[in-house]
Amino acid sequence: MFSSGVPINTNQRTHPGSALVIAVKDFARNPGGMRNLEETVPAPGELSVAMIGVQEGSEVDLDLSLEAVHEGIFVSGTASVHVVGECSRCLDPLAYDLDVDIQEMFFFEGLAPVRAAKEDDNESLDDEQRLVENDHIDLEPLLRDVVVTALPFRPVCREDCQGLCSVCGIRLADEPGHHHEDLDPRWAALSGLAEDQEN
Ligand SMILES: [Zn+2]
Ligand SMILES: [Zn+2]
Structure with a gap:
């Protein structure tokens, strides 16, 4: 049923030591199986844009549910991070808590839907497929994508900041x-x- 065992996507590396790499072996092959993941983990690096971001090592609160389905593991819930940065107008420090929604499918190798090759590079970058690799899912690239997307490009300390x-x-x-x-x-x-x- 599961072919060859050759990884489909060698670009996605797993980091066995990272707190964001989650072992799913015990329930992954039982469709319908569920697991809650409520954990506080240290933030990985590069969760930031130009003037604002999450400090590496600061607390990330995960409140996720992992659901085993036929094609893989469906991850949903929220991640809460603490954002620090500078107002882009007056350069005052600013800080706030940010909750991001997560809804993501990690496919078993060999069960990811086959998609036609797209001519447009930008389009194919939009919907990167995530995989269950070696019975683990790596939440770090997913967390980075959702947090960076939720950060303002020009943060302000308040809407009417006069700078x-x-x-x-x-x-x-x-x-x-x-x-x-x-x-x-x-x-x-x-x-x-x-x-x-x-x-
Ligand atoms: Zn300001
Ligand atoms: Zn003046």
Whole structure:
């Protein structure tokens, strides 16, 4: 029933030491079997985008259910992470908790649906197939995908953050009504020059 045993996707490596690599051997071959995975694990690296992300080693709370189905293991539930970063307007530090939804199928090798080769590279990247490998599932790439997707590209400390003064760089929220009366000295010099030429 299970062919050859040659891995279909050699790009997906498993990391036996990682807390996010879950052994599923005991129930994987019994369709209908269920297991709850409620665990706190250290965050892997690279759960971040430019100005914001999850610190490596910080706590990730997993509240997942693993369901054995004919084709593989269906993983669903939530992962909660603590996000830290900088406001993209005023550069103040910001931090918040983020819950991401997880709904993902890990296929047994040989049972992943066969898909026609796609001409468009971007399209084939969109729906990467995850596999049960050596009776384990690796949640790390999945967690990275869902967390990075949920991070704002331009985080703000609050929606109406006014950012920094473009002239002197102070935080505008600290000084309501802040503005600059005087002309920039370079402009003053130029207007002086213009007057000279007129005379
Ligand atoms: Zn801000
Ligand atoms: Zn200013």
